[in-house]
Amino acid sequence: MSEQIALTQRASWREYLELTKPRVVALLLLTALVGMALATDTWVAWDILIPALTGIGLMAGSAAALNHLVDRHIDARMARTLRRPLPTGALSPRKVLTFAAIIGSIGFLILDLFVNRITAVLTLASLVGYAVIYTMYLKRATPQNIVIGGLAGAAPPLLGWTAVTGEIHAYPLLLVMIVFTWTPPHFWALAVHRAKDYARAEIPMLPVTHGIDFTKTCILLYTVLLGVVCILPYLVGMSGLLYLIGVSVLNIIFLAYAWKLKVNPGKFTAWNMFKFSIWHLMILFILLLADHYSGF
Numbered sequence: 657m658s659e660q661i662a663l664t665q666r667a668s669w670r671e672y673l674e675l676t677k678p679r680v681v682a683l684l685l686l687t688a689l690v691g692m693a694l695a696t697d698t699w700v701a702w703d704i705l706i707p708a709l710t711g712i713g714l715m716a717g718s719a720a721a722l723n724h725l726v727d728r729h730i731d732a733r734m735a736r737t738l739r740r741p742l743p744t745g746a747l748s749p750r751k752v753l754t755f756a757a758i759i760g761s762i763g764f765l766i767l768d769l770f771v772n773r774i775t776a777v778l779t780l781a782s783l784v785g786y787a788v789i790y791t792m793y794l795k796r797a798t799p800q801n802i803v804i805g806g807l808a809g810a811a812p813p814l815l816g817w818t819a820v821t822g823e824i825h826a827y828p829l830l831l832v833m834i835v836f837t838w839t840p841p842h843f844w845a846l847a848v849h850r851a852k853d854y855a856r857a858e859i860p861m862l863p864v865t866h867g868i869d870f871t872k873t874c875i876l877l878y879t880v881l882l883g884v885v886c887i888l889p890y891l892v893g894m895s896g897l898l899y900l901i902g903v904s905v906l907n908i909i910f911l912a913y914a915w916k917l918k919v920n921p922g923k924f925t926a927w928n929m930f931k932f933s934i935w936h937l938m939i940l941f942i943l944l945l946a947d948h949y950s951g952f
Contacts (some may be wrong), residue, residue: 662823671741672755675724676717677951683938684812687835688712690941691816694894700820707770708819712812714763715779719808721754721756722787725749727795734853767819775819782811799865806839807832813941827894831944836938837885841878841914842933844871848917863949875929879914883907886940899947906936 692700692708724731724742728749731737741747760783767776790805798804813831818824844862847854848871851863863871886903889895914928916922 667917671746674741675721675747675752675755676759677720677723678717680720681713683934684716684809685709685713686938687831687941688812688816688819690945691813691831692820693816693945694827694831695796695817695820695825701858704771704819707766708816709777711763711765711771711776712779712819714759714766714817715783716812718756718763719783719787720761721752721759721771722783723791725752725756726787726791730857730859733857734850736850736853744943771819772822774822774824775815778811778818779815782808782815785811791951795859797860799860799862801860802843806836807841809839810835827889827892830888830894833888834882834885834940837878837882838933838937841875841882841910842930842937843927844875844878845913845917845930845933848872848875849924849930872921876914877912878916883911889944895944896950897947898950902943902947903940906940913914 660866688709689700689705692705717849726742727737728740728742731740732743737743742752743747764776764780767779785808786805790801790808793937794801794805813835814828817828847863848859851861851868854861855864862874886907887900890897890900890903909932910929913925913932917925917929
């Protein structure tokens with residue numbers, strides 16, 4: 657106990673930054689930025705761009721911190737997460753809750769005062785969906801947790817669009833659908849690689865409840881579905897040839913990983929697929945951005 661108190665007293669800004677899952681938030685902000693850019697023919701006005709990204713980023717960081725708080729006992733039982741600030745005692749639950757409340761409130765006020773009400777409310781709904789509905793209930797209740805809960809993480813493109821236009825449109829909902837469909841093969845690849853960890857923590861991830869082979873089949877089927885969904889922006893005229901060529905290459909590589917994982921996996925195939933999936937989503941949204949302004 658005394659060791660944990662000492663660690664808590666030595667907590668620095670790095671522990672608080674880790675609570676916000678900065679790499680995840682950076683990817684979410686990229687998708688929000690693309691949502692903003694696609695909503696206008698010119699570049700996004702700076703008086704919207706800066707407060708929108710700041711507010712969305714702060715609220716996403718708040719949701720991540722709440723996830724750390726709720727999952728602290730689970731994190732302490734998993735090799736991947738046992739060095740996080742709460743399991744190590746570097747931060748106390750009270751400090752984490754206070755931090756999450758402060759940055760979440762500031763983020764909401766920034767969006768409400770300097771962007772618009774609909775973006776603030778939708779971002780709050782996304783925070784509640786991830787930190788409460790997914791983390792507190794779905795994650796522990798069903799092997800379909802990441803499928804249902806993935807909707808909260810898919811919201812940023814819509815938030816970016818509403819920040820610029822103040823209204824919901826079919827185009828950003830299509831971007832939401834892409835992220836939503838991408839989420840299961842992304843997380844299930846990690847779950848396959850860390851299946852023993854999830855079993856030890858008694859989290860009903862799909863490999864734990866239905867077996868690794870069944871999960872690999874689901875990953876392959878979702879990857880095929882993702883390939884179809886990713887072509888839709890081109891088919892509806894939302895993007896052009898540059899996006900179509902680029903995303904087709906990305907989808908082929910992703911599908912090759914899913915096929916190898918199902919048919920002839922190596923020791924690190926699932927982990928490599930998980931890492932590539934992050935690049936897949938990041939490059940896909942960069943392609944959307946480049947295509948939008950290139951006119952190609």
